[in-house]
Amino acid sequence: MNVNYKIPQSVLVVIYTKELDVLLIERADRPGFWQSVTGSRDSLSEPLEQTAVREVFEETGIKVVQSVQSVSDHEVSLDCLEDWKIDNVFEIFSVWRHRFAPGVTENTEHVFGLQVPEKFPVVLAPREHLNSIWLPYREAAEKCFSHTNKDAILRLPEHVK
Template sequence: MRPPKIPESVLVVIHTPALEVLLIERADAPGFWQSVTGSKDTLAESLVETCLREVAEETGILVGTPSIPLTALRDWGLANVYEIYPRWRHRYAPGVTHNTEHVFGLCVPAGTPVRLSPREHTAHAWLPWREAADRCFSPSNAEAVLQLPRLAGAEPLA
């Protein structure tokens, strides 16, 4: 049996310099499009480590390479506290109903290849930021994408 998920996660808005946004469709919820998201694996795992792990696991994009340096990952300084959807609460400890989601942006070159984890996602699309925001099933994800033009120039982490 897996240990309960930690109710602290990251949302990584992956985008190009032209503000095209990568969205991925959930395997367990067809029609639910989102940015990369995932919970910390351990309490000791940093939010940046969570971002790097989740981006690699969900998209195959490796940050810290010559084409995508660590400086391409930016902490947008936003945190959303939201109620965990009832359909996914069984993954958390009993009584846990809310999650804190930290928002990051990751700027990648246009044409960056995407390799999905088939057990997690079934399709991906690069969309102009406004269209991407409209397609996001999560209100906090849609709001983060709408902040992209303002936050894409935020200070890099490294």
């Protein structure tokens, strides 16, 4: 049997406006667990920036595009995506360990920020998320279940352009 395990390298993408409003999404498999966009690399060769772009689109419908001239509704320029150069290593919750190869207990999360021009309505992947909400950054940080997500959001003022 060929099993495709998740790679224990992921991204956390904080989506925010210049007014410091942050988008949070509620997990479908854990109602009440709010977070920013997260997701694992599809392959070891997938660049982390591409993982971030893919996950933002899959989880919110927001497209991060190469060319500024082509930006339209629900699209943001790649220039608005910033690698915050923060890596968090944490223990994978036991409830999710079955997704990873036997013996894998830790994940390395790479933090990105995506500044959007306005609070977009989002298109959720129904199997992954139940609801979305835009909140001022301090309120968003308090609502997150993950301490690494909370810490990243609280650093937001350092990254606003």
